[in-house]
Amino acid sequence: MNEYTTDVAIIGFGKAGKTLAGALAKKGQAVTVIEKSTKMYGGTCINVGCLPTKSLTHSAKIIDQLSEFGIERNAEINNQFFKQAMDYKTELVTKLNKKNYHKIADLENVTVLDGFAHFKDDHTLLVDTGTETLKVTAANIIIGTGSTAVIPEFENNQNSQHIHTSEEILELTDLPQKLGIIGAGPIGLEFASYFAEFGSEVTVYQFDDSLLPREDKDDAAAVLERLKELGVTIEFNAQAKRVQDTDEGVRLTFEQNGEEKSAELNEILVATGRIPNTSKLNIEKAGVALGARGEIKVNKHLQSSVEHIWAVGDVKGGPQFTYISLDDYRIVLPQLLGEESNYNLETRRVYPTATFVDPTFARVGFNEKEATEAGKNYKVAKMPVAAVPKAQVLRETSGFLKILVDPETDLILGASFFSYEAHEMINLIALAINENISYKSLRDGIYTHPTMSESMNDLLEMV
Secondary structure, eight states: OOEEEEEEEEEOOSHHHHHHHHHHHHTTOOEEEEESOGGGTTOHHHHHSHHHHHHHHHHHHHHHHHGGGTOOOOHHHHHHHHHHHHHHHHHHHHHHHHHHHHHHHTSTTEEEEESEEEEEETTEEEEEOSSOEEEEEEEEEEEOOOEEEOOOOOBTTTTOSSEEOTTGGGGOSSOOSEEEEEOOSHHHHHHHHHHHHHTOEEEEEOSSSOSSTTSOHHHHHHHHHHHHHTTOEEETTEEEEEEEEOSSSEEEEEEETTEEEEEEESEEEEOSOEEESOTTSOGGGGTOOBOTTSOBOOOTTOBOSSTTEEEOGGGGOSOOOHHHHHHHHHHHHHHHHTOOOOOSTTTOOOOOEEEOSSSEEEEEEOOHHHHHHTTOOOEEEEEEGGGSHHHHHHTOOOSEEEEEEOTTTOBEEEEEEEETTHHHHHHHHHHHHHTTOBHHHHHTOOOOSSOSTTHHHHHHHTO
16 A cells, blocks of 8 residues: 655635645645545535636627627527537636646645545555555545535436436537526526526526525526526426426426426526535544534634544535635634634625526625614615616616715615526625725726726716
């Protein structure tokens, strides 16, 4: 058995893991990074998440805009364009995967092992490569194994050739004429939006009557209305019961309001959430405590129940975003270097979120529902995106801009943007919240023209 001794062993080549590896190696520490799949160098985001899906979102937008210029589309044209978009997505992922590998593997103090890691004890990992088992002994261990898709139990779901997770559906070679999506969460809605723009007939099946339940009712209603404009059908209170493959694809049988119904589809995406990826780590041998959903329990410093083992990214539970994984790195790195730091989960900055439907729905801080529940006094300003000159230039007039301000301090409490470039503009608001910048500073800012961000002049004038 080949053996390795290292200062830090990192399980998972994701955002936090690779960033920690690079920083530690440059400080002279010996680092061993273990990744179970060569297709996952760089993590979920680069290979099967954020970047490939946003590439497809952009491609879908391009073909959807052709219709505005009177260019006729049919199933053949849609499928040809989809194939080209998928080819570009694959090229992009391949390039980024390779770049991320060499960025870490080429460092002098880093060893990358390809294989599946599991614990022997709290300082020892066994790595199964497929041809041999390696032994890694480390003073400190970082677990960054991410999360995996939840597949709900319904009849024949394991036998169908047309049931896909959000990762698997990225490997389709033809555009489905009829796509069913089980789950109306952010992932399901993003796929619904861009597959509809590619030209698929999209139906979303949601088990209850909610859509974006954490958002203000008027905001969620605006998103729902826009999805309908894109041609997306949402079946509420629809519980999947069974599937059966057919000559044309797959038949979905679901129960809705006590009545059994069926739908003939080509493909089905299951988007019912993700759970931490810990089930095969033999983590009990390290004495690491898990939570109810299999997440690694951590303290505010991201330490597990074993002080020299940390958890970063999705595997620790909580928000599942690449930029949160990056911020986890900022919490863990000083501890591994023996440096003082006051930054931890309790002092973490306010961070924005974005759901990449068309247009993007982005949030930061409080919405009205949350502000009311928290007993906050606030003023609200809201305007239609159509009032923004740049939106008219771009022919992107759907949506709204809404912001909440504390009338006593003039500080921004939160914002909800449903607009073109909302995912960019929301970062400005997050910065203002974190730095305690008065809304008046943004209101009176001098912005380039025409831009979407100059809408802050008019929106904040309404406070």
